[in-house]
Amino acid sequence: MQAIKPIIWDGEILQLLDQRMLPEEEIYIQCRSVSDVVGSIKDMVVRGAPAIGVAAAFAMVLAARQITCADAGEEAAPVSSDGLLEHLEEAAAYLKESRPTAVNLSWGVDRMLGLTRRLRDASPDKILKEMNIEAENIFREDIDCNKKIGDWGAQLIRNGSTVLTHCNAGALATAGYGTALGVVRSAFFGGKKIAVFANETRPFLQGARLTAWELQKEGIPVTLIVDGAAGYFISSGAVDCIVVGADRIAENGDTANKIGTYMLAVLARENSIPFYVAAPSSTIDISVSSGEDIVVEERSADEVTAVRGTSLAPAGIEVKNPSFDITPSRLITALITEHGITFFPTREKIRQLVREMKGPKDILPK
Ligand code: MRU
Numbered sequence: 001m002q003a004i005k006p007i008i009w010d011g012e013i014l015q016l017l018d019q020r021m022l023p024e025e026e027i028y029i030q031c032r033s034v035s036d037v038v039g040s041i042k043d044m045v046v047r048g049a050p051a052i053g054v055a056a057a058f059a060m061v062l063a064a065r066q067i068t069c070a071d072a073g074e075e076a077a078p079v080s081s082d083g084l085l086e087h088l089e090e091a092a093a094y095l096k097e098s099r100p101t102a103v104n105l106s107w108g109v110d111r112m113l114g115l116t117r118r119l120r121d122a123s124p125d126k127i128l129k130e131m132n133i134e135a136e137n138i139f140r141e142d143i144d145c146n147k148k149i150g151d152w153g154a155q156l157i158r159n160g161s162t163v164l165t166h167c168n169a170g171a172l173a174t175a176g177y178g179t180a181l182g183v184v185r186s187a188f189f190g191g192k193k194i195a196v197f198a199n200e201t202r203p204f205l206q207g208a209r210l211t212a213w214e215l216q217k218e219g220i221p222v223t224l225i226v227d228g229a230a231g232y233f234i235s236s237g238a239v240d241c242i243v244v245g246a247d248r249i250a251e252n253g254d255t256a257n258k259i260g261t262y263m264l265a266v267l268a269r270e271n272s273i274p275f276y277v278a279a280p281s282s283t284i285d286i287s288v289s290s291g292e293d294i295v296v297e298e299r300s301a302d303e304v305t306a307v308r309g310t311s312l313a314p315a316g317i318e319v320k321n322p323s324f325d326i327t328p329s330r331l332i333t334a335l336i337t338e339h340g341i342t343f344f345p346t347r348e349k350i351r352q353l354v355r356e357m358k359g360p361k362d363i364l365p366k
Helices: 034-042 049-068 081-096 103-118 124-154 180-189 206-217 227-235 261-270 347-356
Strands: 007-009 014-017 028-031 162-165 195-199 222-225 241-244 248-250 255-258 275-278 324-327 334-337 340-343
Touching (some): 007 049, 014 034, 014 049, 028 034, 049 081, 049 124, 081 103, 081 124, 124 180, 124 275, 124 334, 124 340, 162 180, 162 227, 195 227, 222 227, 227 261, 241 261, 255 261, 261 275, 261 324, 334 347, 340 347
Parallel strands (some): 162 195, 162 241, 275 334
Antiparallel strands (some): 007 014, 248 255, 255 324, 334 340
């Protein structure tokens, strides 16, 4: 049973659990069009790299429905397969612009586009039907992937450990189960006695609002700390390892993740504790040579100067709000994917990992 459902699809409407409202309210936003989904990604209704990728895949089905199904949108009218494909290429470009750093977004969109290009000669109805199946596969595979990541990662977590995590790389950030929190779940439900320190993760507070909520909901011991307290706890020996997710992993293993992650990796090295990155292989982007080439999203100043409408800073203050930072691969003890554990990732090891991925669903889009 999937306890936390960030994404619900019924074949016609995409429901997204509104992560801006958690933990106070559990409400769903109903998306009927690509622009509904683009708006939800930009506004962080849905967030977390794999969840964005899955939502974007369903958005491609909504795009197809908008021009093939009489009940789905004003534009619905008889359309040719070529017309449908042209419309889907536009929808794909629009979706990809919604957030720049997490590669899973374009991965999900490209996988849907790849399918439609292969079905160019089929009828629009057939294309729509196959797209629906493909998006549902992407959803299911994400959960399966996370469980595999969890099982691999749990082997690295010793009984009695305290794990520190940053942001939310949990069920909420994926189709379900989570990557970094998947490792925590597998270790905990596998019988290990573990506890979690959740960094609050300013400014959007994914740690305080989301990670704390989802772990508490499942009875996994969690303690919330402010981001600035991580060094204090790590240096005093209270943390055994750090596990985080990833938004994009370059070919050399450099990893983009939520702003503040790099500081934790430095702290881990300074204090000789392991720093693990847990992510599906769809987060690896070998078209990007190193972290220097990863685009870091700059978000609005309002996220820093106010929390839910309450001002925290003087009006007109200059603000910088990069949403991600880059952790160099030399600081990463291991990368945990659904394929296994890659210790001390290097360019050669990432290339090898990508070569070993089997089956069309694991091949990175061209
Ligand atoms: O800005 P967000 O909340 O989308 O950032 C999310 C993160 O940085 C996560 O750690 C990452 O996407 C991995 S989620 C499994």
